[in-house]
Amino acid sequence: MLDDDRYIIDILNIALDVIDTMATGQEEYFSPSVLARQFNLNRSRMFRIFKTLERRGFVIYDPKTETYRLGQKFLSIGQSIRSRISLRSEAEEVLKNLAVETGDCSYLIILSGTSAIVVDRYLGDNMLQLSAPIGSVLPLHTGAAPKILLAFMPEDQLNHVLDEIQFSAYTPNTITNKDEFRIKLSEIRKRGFAEDDEDFEIGAYAFGAPVFNHEGNIVAGISISTPTARCSPKRREELIRIVCIAGKKLSEKLGYQPDLINRS
Numbered sequence: 001m002l003d004d005d006r007y008i009i010d011i012l013n014i015a016l017d018v019i020d021t022m023a024t025g026q027e028e029y030f031s032p033s034v035l036a037r038q039f040n041l042n043r044s045r046m047f048r049i050f051k052t053l054e055r056r057g058f059v060i061y062d063p064k065t066e067t068y069r070l071g072q073k074f075l076s077i078g079q080s081i082r083s084r085i086s087l088r089s090e091a092e093e094v095l096k097n098l099a100v101e102t103g104d105c106s107y108l109i110i111l112s113g114t115s116a117i118v119v120d121r122y123l124g125d126n127m128l129q130l131s132a133p134i135g136s137v138l139p140l141h142t143g144a145a146p147k148i149l150l151a152f153m154p155e156d157q158l159n160h161v162l163d164e165i166q167f168s169a170y171t172p173n174t175i176t177n178k179d180e181f182r183i184k185l186s187e188i189r190k191r192g193f194a195e196d197d198e199d200f201e202i203g204a205y206a207f208g209a210p211v212f213n214h215e216g217n218i219v220a221g222i223s224i225s226t227p228t229a230r231c232s233p234k235r236r237e238e239l240i241r242i243v244c245i246a247g248k249k250l251s252e253k254l255g256y257q258p259d260l261i262n263r264s
Contacts (some may be wrong), residue, residue: 014039015049019058022070029067087220088120090253091211094222098246099124102239104226105131106246109145109208110219111153112137114164116146119220130204130225141181142170142200144193144208145221151188152210152218158185173199193244194221198228205231207239209247214255222247 017039022030036046050068053059057073091108098106103124109116116138123129132138140146140161150158167176175181188194196206208223224243226235 011045011049014041015053018046018049019053019070022059022068023074029062029065029069031065031067087211087254091120091220091222091250094246094250094253095120095122098122098222098224098242101242102224102226104224104230104239105129107132107145107221107223107225108211109138109143109149109221109223111140111149114140114161116140116143116149116221126230128227128229130201130206130227132225138200139165139168139170141165141167141176142174142196143223144196144206144225145223146208147185147188147194147196148208148210148221148223149218151185151194152212170200171198171202173197175199193240193247195240196223196225203228205236207236207243209244210251211247211254212251212256212258214257216256216258219254220250222250 018035021035021038032046032050033043035041036043039046050059050061054061054068054071057071059068060071061068087110088108095106095108099122103126105124106122107118108120110119111117118132118134118136118138121131121134123131138146140150150161153161162178162182165178167178167181168174169176175184192209194208196204196208198204200206204225205228206223206225208221210218211220211222213219222243224239226239231239
């Protein structure tokens with residue numbers, strides 16, 4: 001265990017103490033000067049801590065009182081943590097079954113800023129596996145599940161993300177034109193699934209389906225990857241069918257009821 005004080009970052013430790021104090025205190029707004037005295041800290045140092053937290057959205061400044069309160073970012077972090085824990089828990093059985101049924105590697109992928117991140121995966125029994133480790137960060141304009149995340153994203157959010165994406169070419173099949181990519185996303189949304197036709201790595205195919213929550217919002221993409229050698233036209237159709245069923249099952253486990261949402 002790394003409980004030695006040598007491993008503690010002093011200024012970070014103080015900033016976390018400040019956050020704990022604001023989170024557990026009775027007041028809504030806090031004065032940096034008061035907290036500086038409470039922590040026996042130089043006022044200038046405390047001021048820099050608050051300005052850093054403010055810039056990152058963790059605190060909000062009230063110019064009238066020259067005090068701070070905790071920002072909404074903590075709510076979004078908490079909601080994100082809860083949704084990810086619940087999502088991974090509910091996805092476990094579906095991902096395992098997907099890997100067992102296909103013999104290939106299954107993935108659960110979520111949005112992370114202007115990238116996608118692998119939050120869970122399961123290996124199949126086939127000898128040759130195409131596998132990205134948990135925690136891998138993937139470009140959104142390539143792959144199957146990353147494109148799924150964009151295809152079912154609200155239009156205003158999609159516009160923002162597309163403006164931020166660097167459309168780098170990973171293979172000759174990568175779409176690097178934004179207008180052309182929008183057309184591809186429209187096709188994906190109509191079909192209900194996405195393909196990675198060697199657009200991220202030569203020799204690798206993937207098929208992905210959307211995962212929706214109880215409000216009908218996309219929260220993840222579920223996918224299966226397979227090498228070119230195992231991707232005959234017949235198997236391609238089979239993998240698409242299987243991954244779409246898996247996406248539907250996981251969505252249902254998260255409370256997704258399309259008929260009710262469509263009527264609301």
